[in-house]
Amino acid sequence: xxxxxxxxxxxxxxxxxxxxxxxxxxxxxxxxxxxxxxxxxxxxxxxxxxxxxxxxxxxxxxxxxxxxxxxxxxxxxxxxxxxxxxxxxxxxxxxxxxxxxxxxxxxxxxxxxxxxxxxxxxxxxxxxxxxxxxxxxxxxxxxxxxxxxxxxxxxxxxxxxxxxxxxxxxxxxxxxxxxxxxxxxxxxxxxxxxxxxxxxxxxxxxxxxxxxxxxxxxxxxxxxxxxxxxxxxxxxxxxxxxxxxxxxxxxxxxxxxxxxxxxxxxxxxxxxxxxxxxxxxxxxxxxxxxxxxxxxxxxxxxxxxxxxxxxxxxxxxxxxxxxxxxxxxxxxxxxxxxxxxxxxxxxxxxxxxxxxxxxxxxxxxxxxxxxxxxxxxxxxxxxxxxxxxxxxxxxxxxxxxxxxxxxxxxxxxxxxxxxxxxxxxxxxxxxxxxxxxxxxxxxxxxxxxxxxxxxxxxxxxxxxxxxxxxxxxxxxxxxxxxxxxxxxxxxxxxxxxxxxxxxxxxxxxxxxxxxxxxxxxxxxxxxxxxxxxxxxxxxxxxxxxxxxxxxxxxxxxxxxxxxxxxxxxxxxxxxxxxxxxxxxxxxxxxxxxxxxxxxxxxxxxxxxxxxxxxxxxxxxxxxxxxxxxxxxxxxxxxxxxxxxxxxxxxxxxxxxxxxxxxxxxxxxxxxxxxxxxxxxxxxxxxxxxxxxxxxxxxxxxxxxxxxxxxxxxxxxxxxxxxxxxxxxxxxxxxxxxxxxxxxxxxxxxxxxxxxxxxxxxx
Amino acid sequence: xxxxxxxxxxxxxxxxxxxxxxxxxxxxxxxxxxxxxxxxxxxxxxxxxxxxxxxxxxxxxxxxxxxxx
Ligand code: SF4
Ligand code: SF4
Ligand SMILES: [Zn+2]
Numbered sequence: 001x002x003x004x005x006x007x008x009x010x011x012x013x014x015x016x017x018x019x020x021x022x023x024x025x026x027x028x029x030x031x032x033x034x035x036x037x038x039x040x041x042x043x044x045x046x047x048x049x050x051x052x053x054x055x056x057x058x059x060x061x062x063x064x065x066x067x068x069x070x071x072x073x074x075x076x077x078x079x080x081x082x083x084x085x086x087x088x089x090x091x092x093x094x095x096x097x098x099x100x101x102x103x104x105x106x107x108x109x110x111x112x113x114x115x116x117x118x119x120x121x122x123x124x125x126x127x128x129x130x131x132x133x134x135x136x137x138x139x140x141x142x143x144x145x146x147x148x149x150x151x152x153x154x155x156x157x158x159x160x161x162x163x164x165x166x167x168x169x170x171x172x173x174x175x176x177x178x179x180x181x182x183x184x185x186x187x188x189x190x191x192x193x194x195x196x197x198x199x200x201x202x203x204x205x206x207x208x209x210x211x212x213x214x215x216x217x218x219x220x221x222x223x224x225x226x227x228x229x230x231x232x233x234x235x236x237x238x239x240x241x242x243x244x245x246x247x248x249x250x251x252x253x254x255x256x257x258x259x260x261x262x263x264x265x266x267x268x269x270x271x272x273x274x275x276x277x278x279x280x281x282x283x284x285x286x287x288x289x290x291x292x293x294x295x296x297x298x299x300x301x302x303x304x305x306x307x308x309x310x311x312x313x314x315x316x317x318x319x320x321x322x323x324x325x326x327x328x329x330x331x332x333x334x335x336x337x338x339x340x341x342x343x344x345x346x347x348x349x350x351x352x353x354x355x356x357x358x359x360x361x362x363x364x365x366x367x368x369x370x371x372x373x374x375x376x377x378x379x380x381x382x383x384x385x386x387x388x389x390x391x392x393x394x395x396x397x398x399x400x401x402x403x404x405x406x407x408x409x410x411x412x413x414x415x416x417x418x419x420x421x422x423x424x425x426x427x428x429x430x431x432x433x434x435x436x437x438x439x440x441x442x443x444x445x446x447x448x449x450x451x452x453x454x455x456x457x458x459x460x461x462x463x464x465x466x467x468x469x470x471x472x473x474x475x476x477x478x479x480x481x482x483x484x485x486x487x488x489x490x491x492x493x494x495x496x497x498x499x500x501x502x503x504x505x506x507x508x509x510x511x512x513x514x515x516x517x518x519x520x521x522x523x524x525x526x527x528x529x530x531x532x533x534x535x536x537x538x539x540x541x542x543x544x545x546x547x548x549x550x551x552x553x554x555x556x557x558x559x560x561x562x563x564x565x566x567x568x569x570x571x572x573x574x575x576x577x578x579x580x581x582x583x584x585x586x587x588x589x590x591x592x593x594x595x596x597x598x599x600x601x602x603x604x605x606x607x608x609x610x611x612x613x614x615x616x617x618x619x620x621x622x623x624x625x626x627x628x629x630x631x632x633x634x635x636x637x638x639x640x641x642x643x644x645x646x647x648x649x650x651x652x653x654x655x656x657x658x659x660x661x662x663x664x665x666x667x668x669x670x671x672x673x674x675x676x677x678x679x680x681x682x683x684x685x686x687x688x689x690x691x692x693x694x695x696x697x698x699x700x701x702x703x704x705x706x707x708x709x710x711x712x713x714x715x716x717x718x719x720x721x722x723x724x725x726x727x728x729x730x731x732x733x734x735x736x737x738x739x740x741x742x743x744x745x746x747x748x749x750x751x752x753x754x755x756x757x758x759x760x761x762x
Numbered sequence: 763x764x765x766x767x768x769x770x771x772x773x774x775x776x777x778x779x780x781x782x783x784x785x786x787x788x789x790x791x792x793x794x795x796x797x798x799x800x801x802x803x804x805x806x807x808x809x810x811x812x813x814x815x816x817x818x819x820x821x822x823x824x825x826x827x828x829x830x831x
Pocket of ligand 3: 778779780804805808809
């Protein structure tokens with residue numbers, strides 16, 4: 001990923017756009033964070049947030065007319081958050097938190113004429129930027145602020161803010177009247193001059209202030225700037241003056257530094273933001289009215305009012321995805337992490353696990369207002385990792401082994417219908433259905449052949465695991481291999497039960513006419529929902545998210561069976577992955593557990609699915625889960641409560657299914673089993689879950705034991721009668737601890753590792 | 763990872779060599795990194811014993827660390 005691509009990714013996620021209140025604040029105050037601090041009753045933090053952007057804070061926080069409230073998303077849901085009142089409440093309860101930091105002196109002088117609020121703000125900002133400011137007024141500085149009732153601005157507060165300005169180095173001078181002569185004199189000693197409309201200017205000086213450029217507050221005469229143009233009738237008189245004073249100060253700074261007044265200048269947002277915030281689950285809640293006569297909130301009222309804040313965020317994707325929650329941030333930040341991960345030359349690639357944990361299910365893309373696809377981000381990152389040889393070898397090892405086994409001659413079977421020389425269709429159950437439900441695979445094959453006699457059968461794998469693991473070359477090769485065999489069959493229609501296979505074929509091999517079995521079958525005559533079956537929650541596989549036709553076909557089939565469905569909001573195009581997709585379960589089993597728990601917590605109903613991996617994964621939670629084949633073929637139905645099959649059983653089922661088809665259907669001679677398959681093995685039952693977790697197959701165990709018999713090499717315990725042996729299969733070293741009883745092996749322990757040991761010979 | 767990983771129980775005999783395993787210097791390598799550690803090994807044929815505790819503990823951690831390097 002290069003910088004440009006990173007920017008593109010980042011720009012899609014709008015979570016960092018300001019909330020409406022900030023966008024509606026001419027000073028860009030982070031009102032959301034401020035209000036959230038008020039929810040906690042944390043006045044200090046709240047004040048610190050205001051101090052970041054607010055000039056003359058003691059005054060601004062007291063009298064700002066809060067135009068932000070006009071844009072607040074709460075507006076029509078009980079009334080905007082009273083940000084203004086909350087600021088008042090904060091400012092009177094917490095003292096100043098941080099020092100005002102001024103930049104080191106730039107050795108340049110600037111003048112401010114008039115003592116109105118806009119002039120004070122211009123002086124404040126310019127002093128902060130390191131300029132020597134002289135403020136000249138004809139009355140006491142503060143202008144119309146001094147006329148405010150003392151309950152609104154106590155005189156000592158104004159005095160305090162003026163003292164702050166003085167401390168910042170602002171030099172106060174007075175003149176009897178502010179005339180063009182005074183301006184001319186100031187110009188001789190200052191590079192730029194600000195003339196505050198809200199000060200007491202004489203008419204002639206006022207006349208000089210025509211034709212101001214609204215964006216920069218620059219006057220036609222070079223070096224002159226103005227502001228404070230709002231009059232007493234103006235709804236937002238104070239904040240407008242403040243904003244203009246600030247805009248002018250920014251221009252004056254640019255002018256004195258000799259840079260363009262307009263280039264890359266942040267535009268005022270006037271409430272505009274691209275932040276999306278869902279109001280779907282937000283209930284109306286009325287604004288809290290202060291109970292005291294001075295119109296101020298009590299601490300309790302302030303908290304209650306603050307609690308109404310929606311805390312506007314997008315996070316549409318994060319709200320629903322356990323994976324996105326797990327890593328604590330949101331896609332904009334995640335895309336930066338992926339980028340940084342690639343930029344690392346030396347050191348730990350901390351984002352590897354993150355990249356490999358995504359199930360690539362695509363829910364985020366549907367939810368995101370800008371179609372941000374974490375799936376694409378992560379898949380492409382994986383592909384680059386593989387290409388650059390940075391992919392952790394163990395990340396997807398087991399799934400890839402399983403896939404390669406399914407594609408090997410030991411397990412793969414491709415046949416025309418028995419007695420047929422051509423096939424108009426071929427049944428491709430998908431590698432996992434064949435492994436988990438061999439009986440139902442055959443039942444379904446029968447059923448299809450009852451409709452189309454010449455339907456062939458293909459027990460294999462579509463290569464999805466290679467795709468998910470980022471292994472482009474391997475995936476392409478599997479596709480090419482598939483095409484070759486498929487053409488040899490006469491390019492038949494491919495009928496599959498697996499949404500992942502269907503997705504792979506459609507994306508990768510568009511010339512193959514691939515169809516979902518569910519969209520072409522009618523229920524067999526004897527099929528029906530068992531009597532009194534409660535409504536089931538139908539979970540669509542994530543790879544069928546965009547396959548509306550299959551989703552509808554499955555629902556029709558279920559309706560024909562008389563099975564009622566329970567409500568499951570996140571289904572159809574919003575469905576969730578079971579953790580098998582994208583090989584999440586391989587790279588992050590812990591996370592998969594959370595994903596599954598979250599999924600079953602969404603309904604109290606039992607589940608129904610048409611993906612065998614969804615069935616097996618969801619069943620791990622203990623929730624009853626049926627596969628649609630259990631309804632279609634009652635005579636082969638498995639209990640919804642049945643625990644998921646282990647890895648070794650799946651492997652054995654695959655092997656047995658091929659043999660059964662060869663013998664029963666095609667009358668073929670079965671090739672003799674491999675020698676290691678003859679090893680007589682007994683496994684202590686408490687060891688089974690450990691083998692499952694460590695992903696050690698009984699096939700692996702038998703092979704290691706057979707190799708031990710061949711070599712005659714093992715360790716024997718001096719007194720305990722146990723033996724220890726190991727062998728390397730592929731990249732993995734397997735260790736077995738066992739007792740040999742006659743010719744039967746009683747396995748007691750098994751473990752594995754990848755590091756290669758070698759004794760150093762002296 | 764230069765450490766000693768000798769299991770409590772060292773009473774293993776190598777077959778067919780017929781000699782007891784001895785603490786030995788062993789090199790463990792993975793993805794281009796090599797570590798020198800002390801492990802039980804057969805003084806005669808050099809076969810090394812990797813205990814369950816080591817394989818599923820420290821060694822697994824190091825493997826994962828190296829995979830992310
Ligand atoms: S609800 Fe809160 S965050 Fe959203 S606009 Fe209103 S004050 Fe800002
Ligand atoms: S849905 Fe997610 S990715 Fe899209 S803008 Fe919102 S936070 Fe960003
Ligand atoms: Zn030996």
